[in-house]
Amino acid sequence: MTKAIIFDVDGILLDSFEANFILFQRLMDAAGYPPPTLETYRPVFHRTLHDAIQILANTNDEDETKRIQDCIEKIDTPPASLSDGVGETIEMLSKHYLLAIATSRIKAYAFEPPLNMLEHYFKIAVTYEDTEKHKPDPEPLLLAAKQLGVIPEECVYVGDVRNDFDAAHAAGMKFILYSQESADWAPIHTNNFREIPSLLSRQIGVN
Numbered sequence: 533m534t535k536a537i538i539f540d541v542d543g544i545l546l547d548s549f550e551a552n553f554i555l556f557q558r559l560m561d562a563a564g565y566p567p568p569t570l571e572t573y574r575p576v577f578h579r580t581l582h583d584a585i586q587i588l589a590n591t592n593d594e595d596e597t598k599r600i601q602d603c604i605e606k607i608d609t610p611p612a613s614l615s616d617g618v619g620e621t622i623e624m625l626s627k628h629y630l631l632a633i634a635t636s637r638i639k640a641y642a643f644e645p646p647l648n649m650l651e652h653y654f655k656i657a658v659t660y661e662d663t664e665k666h667k668p669d670p671e672p673l674l675l676a677a678k679q680l681g682v683i684p685e686e687c688v689y690v691g692d693v694r695n696d697f698d699a700a701h702a703a704g705m706k707f708i709l710y711s712q713e714s715a716d717w718a719p720i721h722t723n724n725f726r727e728i729p730s731l732l733s734r735q736i737g738v739n
Contacts, residue, residue: 534732535686536630538676541637543692544710546647548612549577558607563600565589578693580636580660614646617725624729626653630680634658634672655680668695670703688732
């Protein structure tokens with residue numbers, strides 16, 4: 533029986549690509565680096581903040597990485613928006629399942645507006661600082677299950693990229709791909725967030 537649904541944030545709960553792109557443009561400029569173009573930013577969208585900075589700045593220096601990251605305090609953070617259908621679907625799911633997030637975001641931005649309006653529906657949030665390893669390693673998902681008090685087999689993870697699927701598979705969790713494009717590595721897929729409850733009951737066989 534599935535007892536818990538765990539969600540990624542970027543590209544899932546938040547439609548955040550454009551907002552994050554503008555954020556990194558402002559961040560790299562504030563740190564003295566050329567702002568990324570769409571072409572250079574797109575491959576790092578799902579990376580951790582730490583890894584994205586190192587790729588865009590072409591550095592492995594941890595002190596320099598921290599200096600760039602600290603520049604976030606100097607810039608305005610552009611607002612993201614909730615993905616279509618998230619509000620009512622999360623409310624519906626919260627009546628039947630434990631809900632959590634497992635994200636590569638740092639803790640300070642885990643529930644950035646407007647996601648903060650839905651924070652009370654989520655029992656726990658596993659963020660970048662909470663684990664030593666990050667997706668596609670299963671450690672964040674296993675920690676989420678442990679904190680929820682369920683076993684991995686009782687969880688479904690909702691993500692939008694291969695790293696999410698690999699983490700869920702390694703953790704022993706079921707997986708739903710939420711993306712505008714299907715993928716042959718993800719047997720359960722939807723491009724409509726509102727379909728997630730029916731997918732849980734129809735294709736995953738949730739009781």
